[in-house]
Amino acid sequence: MSSPHDVRPSYAAVLRIPHARRTFAAALTGRLSYGIAPLSVMLAVTRSCGSYAVAGVVMALFSATSVFLSPARAALIDRFGPRRALVPMVAAHAGLLAALLWRPGAASPLVLAVGAALAGACTPPLGPTMRAVWGRLAPDRALMRRAYSLDAVAEELLFVSGPLLVGVLVAFAPPAAGIVVGAALMVAGTAGFVSSPAVRAVPAGERQPGPDAAGRRVLRGLGRPVIAAAGVGLALGVVDLLVVAFAEGQGHGAGSAAWVLAALSAGSAVGGLLNGAVEWRASAGTRLSVQAAGLGLALGGAGLAQGLGTLAVAVAVAGVFVSPLITTAYLIADEAAAPEARVQAGAWVNTAVNAGITGGAAVAGVLVGWLPAGVCFAATGAVMLMTAVAVARRGDAKRGTGHPVPLV
Structure with a gap:
């Protein structure tokens, strides 16, 4: 079998790397949730509570904890490895999203805000993890640059298509359906990702001396x-x-x-x-x-x-x-x-x-x-x-x- 060093760097060569297509497809499946779940949460809260102010706060807290705690979640993946860290993250993320579906109209704004913040805090960082896996799959720097370019373009298309899919869903189903779809995509994508041989081969990191x-x-x-x-x-x-x-x-x-x-x-x-x-x-x-x-x-x-x-x-x-x-x-x-x-x-x-x-x-x-x-x-x-x-x-x-x- 040829190694990544034996082929001319190209997008086709990236996808011919052993286990690359399976791993990348699974990561993209989970990452599609990034463009679906947040908007669906906001629409569901708006419909159930009838308050744009509450929905805006819930959306802001969900996004803030998802974005700004990403390095902390990434540190857990580096420390314990993708399989040991991502599985509890996705379980907590999906469970908290499901909890937001439980009679949101009867829940207080504080409960909704806390639930959304916790759901965002547990968002699995599949993007950074996939890029780290690309670094192992494509050690040749020219091939890795193509892998990163392909990853960036695909991610951008996901963020464009996610809200469009939510628009289609809410045309014939309540916004809560978007939360279900987003959670299901994240669970399915993460499950496929961590089961890939390329991800199973990623070792856990070594503990560094000293707290900082x-x-x-x-x-x-x-x-x-x-x-x-x-x-x-x-x-x-x-x-x-x-x-x-x-x-x-x-x-x-x-x-x-x-x-x-x-x-x-x-x-x-x-x-x-x-x-x-x-x-x-x-x-x-x-x-x-x-x-x-x-x-x-x-x-x-x-x-x-x-x-x-x-x-x-x-x-x-x-x-x-x-x-x-x-x-x-x-x-x-x-x-x-x-x-x-x-x-x-x-x-x-x-x-x-x-x-x-x-x-x-x-x-x-x-x-x-x-x-x-x-x-x-x-x-x-x-x-x-x-x-x-x-x-x-x-x-x-x-x-x-x-x-x-x-x-x-």
């Missing part, structure tokens, strides 16, 4: 990828709201804004696939800075758009840099991480992206009330340019210390 030694090893070298990931998350959070504000300012409805945001996702998918297909000569650190600068310039160009058509083109160009930037951040984080902390390293990047999106949405909500959408786009582009400079300088500083910047 492991944490310091995980965080060392993650400055650039975390900064870049937070920057692109901030940009995405701002753009989502700015597109809606721009469409309304042009006299168009929310449906028109959806098409523009679809162009952003399409551009990101194309960029992700191209990023994995091209044989890059530049180092990952250089690419990270260039990709951040490209995103900043594209967003600055979006500020010059005079209509939805030109805005759609501008954000599609911006999207071309999104998936490659996130993929490169994951690659650098994986390279910098200690072998026993690869899941945590990926989780920190993932958390930075989601925290940036949350912060970006909040900032955009303030900006659109004071400034024209075009100025807000330009300001967001300027932030990304500053991010490009920041990660470039950190890369230079690292080279100055004698530690090589990873080549991919």
Whole structure:
């Protein structure tokens, strides 16, 4: 049997790696729940309680604990191994989601909020775990870059298709059905994932000496990828709201804004696939800075758009840099991480992206009330340019210390 080193790196070669298709398909099945369960929870609480305020708080707590506790859950996976850590996580997550279905209209808002927060806290981090498994399946860096690009594009498509599936479900069933489907997908996907030979072969990590030694090893070298990931998350959070504000300012409805945001996702998918297909000569650190600068310039160009058509083109160009930037951040984080902390390293990047999106949405909500959408786009582009400079300088500083910047 040929090894990953004996084949020309390509997407087909990634999927021909032994156990790769089975493991990846199972992980994607579980990760589809990320786009279904949260929205279904919000809709179910809204319908049962009749309060958007309560539903908003429940949704926020579910998302917050899911996102910000991801590194802690990843640490458990690194410490105990995927099989021993993911199984109790998914059992608790599915059980708590099921508990939210039990007469939600009769439960107090406090009970719903606590239940949602606990359900989010137990969300299995299948994305970071799958990327760590890719690192074991594809030790060749060129092949691994393609695996990460494929993973990033597939994940983005899941987050687009998840809410669409919820829309189909609620057309003929109560929102609670979406919670059931989301929980079932997570259970089935995680079960298939942990039963894969590739995952069974992942050993548990070694306990580090001292209470903080492991944490310091995980965080060392993650400055650039975390900064870049937070920057692109901030940009995405701002753009989502700015597109809606721009469409309304042009006299168009929310449906028109959806098409523009679809162009952003399409551009990101194309960029992700191209990023994995091209044989890059530049180092990952250089690419990270260039990709951040490209995103900043594209967003600055979006500020010059005079209509939805030109805005759609501008954000599609911006999207071309999104998936490659996130993929490169994951690659650098994986390279910098200690072998026993690869899941945590990926989780920190993932958390930075989601925290940036949350912060970006909040900032955009303030900006659109004071400034024209075009100025807000330009300001967001300027932030990304500053991010490009920041990660470039950190890369230079690292080279100055004698530690090589990873080549991919």
